[in-house]
Amino acid sequence: MDSETAPAPKSVVYLPTTYQPSLPPPAESYDNHRDAHTPIVIDNGSTNLRWGFGTSSTPYAGPNAVAKYKERKTNKPLLLFGEGIDSESGARGQTRTPWEGDVLLNFDALENALDYAFIQLGIDTPTVDHPVLMTERLCSPLHSRALTSELMFELYSVPSLAYCVDGLMSFYQNHLPPPNQPFQGNGLVVSFNTASTSVIPILRGKGLLSHAKRIPWGASQSSEYLLKLIQLKYPNFPTRVTTTQTNWMLHNFCEVATDFPGILRQLQDPLKMRKAEVVIQFPFTLPVVEEKTEEELARISEKRKEQGRKLQEMAAKTRMEKLLRKETDLQYLTNLKESKASETKKEWMSKLQAEGLDSESALDEAIKKLDGDLKKSRKKEAGEADDMPQEEPSFPLIDVPDSELNEESLKEKKKQKLLKAGFEARARARKEKEREREEKEREEKKEEEERDMDLGGWSRKMRQEQEALMAKIKDRARRKAALTDRKSAAAQARMKNIASLAADDRVPKAKKRKGNGEDLFGADDADWAIYRKINTAAPSSDEEDDLAQLQLIEQKLLTYDPTFTNKNTHASITTQRSALMSAFRPSYEEGNIEGNTRIHLNTERWRVCEAYFSPGMAGVDSAGLTEVIQNLIPSFIASRSRNEPLDYPADRAEVIQNVFLTGSACQFPGLVERLQSTLRSLLPPDSPVNIVRAADPALDAWKGMASFSRTEEFGRVGVTKQEYEEYGGERIKKWWGGNWNNAIPSSRAGDDDDDKMQVD
16 A cells, blocks of 8 residues: 555445354265265364365355254253354353364363264265375474374274475465476465464475474464454454454455555554544444423423422422411510510520520620511512611620620630621621722733734733743643653652652751651641642642643634734644544443444554564564565575576575465455555565465365375375384375475486485
8 A cells, every 4th residue: 555645445344243154065965985985175274164075066064163062952062163152152261172272182172073064074984985185284393293193983884094394285276286287386375374473385296394484373373363453442342352353353344555655654643544444333322302292391391391380389388387486486585675674684594594595795796687688578579679788786795895794705705706706707808809809900901902002912921921831731641751760860869859848957867766756847838839839639729820820821812913823822732732642442422322432443444454464562472574585585586506497496586486375364455555566675676576365265275185185196105004003193295296305406407306305
């Protein structure tokens, strides 16, 4: 993809809820193959198992996984294979696969899978009386091969067993030789497998496994990598993202970038990133909202109004009861005060104490308070405004000497002093507030005059203040970020301040050692400035004031300066700086269920596939495809040696110039273009480069095995049961498609030189 051209925009894609199963071909009768010794071809992949007779055109296929499950109704044990596991939800947790990564280890699962395969083929005999051609991974461990051979010979009693490498057989299928002619193809096979990627040179029909390389990165690692990126990007995603879903995303939306750094530079523009992303909508359920008719809505509205009227009536009744109670209390206290003349002082004081009043002044204050409350309540009921000025309270006992007062009067005098102090403090606060208001009005008037006289100068002054405040806020944020790094200058200065506080000379050293020195921290105002510097969690007291002042300045500029727009505000500038971050994951409103169940794939579309060329970016310590191919070039692009025939260097050059891609992952868009640009930069300028995909990347390996099983050479490459019993399960025969460590021969003048091998 050209780094200067924006990628095509993508629309919202709905995640499929079901996936189309891979149905096997129509079953053919086993009677056609009984006693015919028809070869059985098995492509034992870590994702899919493909099997069938060598005479068939298409194989049976299914996910290479088994599960043992006991049915609840009949209590019978079931053995489920492949897609049948999804039919029982309880069986999914019991799923097992023969492969663990790129190594064949679980032979119980392999046995169950082979049982299913032979049953599907219709084999009803105690033994499998058919030669078997089976795939194994490149440079398969001897332990895996030995146990596989033991399973095939001891359990199924197959007459012969041959192993091959799937990438070589796919190359063979796409370069089939004429009948009765040996296979003589040249090329570089890049096989994209589930758990690895293999690079195998083929020279004159022989796989040079001494120069083959395997990269520990495949489709399964890519799918897991994509899942981790999604989980990192959406940590609180409401729906669980499964491996099956990420595998679907990988094969439908991920691409290989011809220039990955150029793509990243291009996607720095949030608008281009929006156009390049794919929005995947996950299933969601909207809350059920009951739609009501107009009659029901009108009935509900009338009911609410009726409830409001009842509440108002209850509130009015409560207010009236309180008013009557206050009037009764006022009348009672007034009568109590009038009864003083007709009763003795002792009787009258006992009545006061019975009402909870200490003195006559307390009675007067209670009467005064009730009278004021009644007047306010009556005015409120009548709808009149309470605009009467508050009369200044009197404090008659303050100027009376203490010697002239008794104990009760002294208590009252102390109370009046507190009331007077509070009244005067409120009066001073009102005056101060009035003074600040007047001062603010004078400043606003002065600023208005300045603005009317010179709008440009006033605007420049305001903008300078805005820039100064924004710089101050930015410096404060930068300092907070720097304090998190212990090696930063701000963190080191903080440690120096802490060390200087520990060595404070205001406390004698002897007292410090004894632990009884007086702590004088805080006695000086400078101590609190140091405290604010060393305390990273303490919020700045000026931060809120700066933000409020900045907002006020920007509001003035927006009102009076036509050249100052919302784009010049601090919020807009900050949003523009973080626009790239928000472009990775757009935010939706909290109640937007549809938006919050979407996944936006942008940089991940190219980043996941880039791991094939740079596995280190995904945490895998391995060379990528470019480095592997680059290391192979000197072995094939070299001058002719003295003993080589004239056409042999050309054959060696064709190995690098003809690249063959196979495996499901080779269908990523942009892969051919990326390899084209890579090889053109590594090979001489005049070297032709031909990169071809397999006709059927998923099935060509099995088809190539089936085609080979119909040749005479197939009968010579298999290990018989007698040879297995004599040499063991690790034994294989040397042939061009197997795991035999062929090397580049120094001379290929005749067929008799096939056994003379040396490393070039």
